[in-house]
Amino acid sequence: MKWLERARQRTLRNPITDAGSGPLVAGVDVGGGEAETVAYVCEFKSDLPKIIRMGARRGEDTRGRVVGLLNEFRSRLSLVRVDAVGIGHNFALHLRDRRFRVEMVNVGMPCESKPQMRENDPTRRFVNLKVCFYQTLADVFEKNLVEGLVDEETIGPLSGLLY
Secondary structure, three states, X not given: OHHHHHHHHXXXXXXXXXXXXXXXXXXEEOOOOOOOEEEEEEEEEOOEEEEEEEEEEOOOOOHHHHHHHHHOOOOOXXXXXXXXXXXXXXXXXXXXXXXXXXXXXXXXOOOXXXXXXXXXXXXXXXXXXXXXXXXXXXXXXXXXXXXXXXXXXXXXXXXXXXX
16 A cells, blocks of 8 residues: 555656557456446656556447557557456457457456466466566556556555455
């Protein structure tokens, strides 16, 4: 929670502005029914990730709203990563049909083995990609390497992750 609050305070002191020039990557976690569909648009410049925009929606069909958000940045979006487990698979196909470059991610899959890393081999450290991604996220927050975090919709769930 301390790392998340530091990131939030930095952004409140120095709000993020989109320079409108760098390439962007989006991430979409698809929810259904009462679960939110969340989309983030981020810039990765100088190894400092910046959250440019976030959108969270609840509803039976959130495809139109997510496409609307992504369309605002279409000319600069280099990739849209979608959690393609369950209903996310067809959501990703819909985004492809709308001519977005989509990478489907299954966070339940095992990590890629890197035996040269010995005890730090991701397959030895993490049960799946989700855990590996969360650790990577924790590392960048601990090192103050995330800009643009201000919303409680993100801080709340992230602060509840214990391991």
